[in-house]
Amino acid sequence: xxxxxxxxxxxxxxxxxxxxxxxxxxxxxxxxxxxxxxxxxxxxxxxxxxxxxxxxxxxxxxxxxxxxxxxxxxxxxxxxxxxxxxxxxxxxxxxxxxxxxxxxxxxxxxxxxxxxxxxxxxxxxxxxxxxxxxxxxxxxxxxxxxxxxxxxxxxxxxxxxxxxxxxxxxxxxxxxxxxxxxxxxxxxxxxxxxxxxxxxxxxxxxxxx
Numbered sequence: 001x002x003x004x005x006x007x008x009x010x011x012x013x014x015x016x017x018x019x020x021x022x023x024x025x026x027x028x029x030x031x032x033x034x035x036x037x038x039x040x041x042x043x044x045x046x047x048x049x050x051x052x053x054x055x056x057x058x059x060x061x062x063x064x065x066x067x068x069x070x071x072x073x074x075x076x077x078x079x080x081x082x083x084x085x086x087x088x089x090x091x092x093x094x095x096x097x098x099x100x101x102x103x104x105x106x107x108x109x110x111x112x113x114x115x116x117x118x119x120x121x122x123x124x125x126x127x128x129x130x131x132x133x134x135x136x137x138x139x140x141x142x143x144x145x146x147x148x149x150x151x152x153x154x155x156x157x158x159x160x161x162x163x164x165x166x167x168x169x170x171x172x173x174x175x176x177x178x179x180x181x182x183x184x185x186x187x188x189x190x191x192x193x194x195x196x197x198x199x200x201x202x203x204x205x206x207x208x209x
Contacts, residue, residue, distance in 0.1 A: 011042045018070055023058045031058045046071050047106050086121045088113065091203030094156055094194045097121070102160040103196045110137040114146055115154040115191065122151060128159075137175050139182040146188055154189035164198040168207060176204045 009017075015032035022028035035056055039045050045053075045067070053064035088094050094113070102109055110128035113121050127141040137157060146152045157179060161167075168176075176193040183190035193204040 012036055015042075015045075015067075018066060019059075019063055026058070035059065043104070047104055049107060088115060088119045088121060088156060088191065091192055091194055091201070091206055094158060094192065094203075095196055095201035098158050098194065099196045099201060102158070103198050103201075105160050106162050108159055108162060110157065110159040112142050112145065113156040113158070114149055114152045115156060115189075116151050117153040119154060119191065122149065127157075137179070139179055142179060143182060143186055143188065147186065152188070154191050155183065156191040156194065158194040158196060161195055161197040166195045166197040166200050166202040168195060168202055168204055173204065 012029060012033040015036065016028045019028050019032055022031045026034070035058070036042065036045065038056060039048060050061070050064045050068045053059055053067055054061045056064075059067075086093070086097050088097070097113075098111070102111070108128075108130040109126060110130075112125050112127050114123045114125065116122055123145070125145045127145075128137050137159060142155065142157055146155050159172075172193070172195065179193065180190045191205070195202045195204070
């Protein structure tokens with residue numbers, strides 16, 4: 001690794017470095033390879049909750065927490081790198097930015113994109129993590145980061161549907177209405193509420209809210 005860097009390592013070797021130790025029955029590399037095989041690869045691993053990881057043979061809560069933390073750091077780095085050059089000019093832009101990290105999650109996640117006057121992404125903030133069917137998205141959590149951070153002129157909110165269907169629910173439409181009214185009161189532009197899923201995406205602004 002010192003000579004060639006981490007890019008030369010396999011997924012199993014990288015996971016083994018993260019895990020640090022194996023079990024009494026198998027070494028750490030065999031454990032890592034077994035975990036990846038059991039869940040269906042690195043992509044599937046990234047979509048598991050900590051409790052699901054902890055239930056896998058040889059892991060447990062501590063190792064599961066380390067994996068989840070490392071994956072979340074990777075998502076945040078990816079978001080920061082993308083944010084530096086991403087401008088949201090349409091719902092399709094928002095979906096292209098968010099879908100790779102959110103569309104295949106197995107639990108709902110709500111985020112707000114903080115935008116400048118030209119709708120360039122300043123930062124992505126997670127405002128709610130829920131279960132299979134609901135993640136909270138309250139006006140206070142959505143707009144507090146926008147009011148604290150300099151240069152924010154607009155916000156775009158988004159969440160994923162683990163079912164794979166991006167069709168808005170009545171609750172999604174009600175949340176959009178509350179957020180739109182709150183934005184008007186606070187003097188912040190409310191750009192859109194976008195739902196991303198494995199089956200596509202929906203803009204509630206285009207869909208009539």
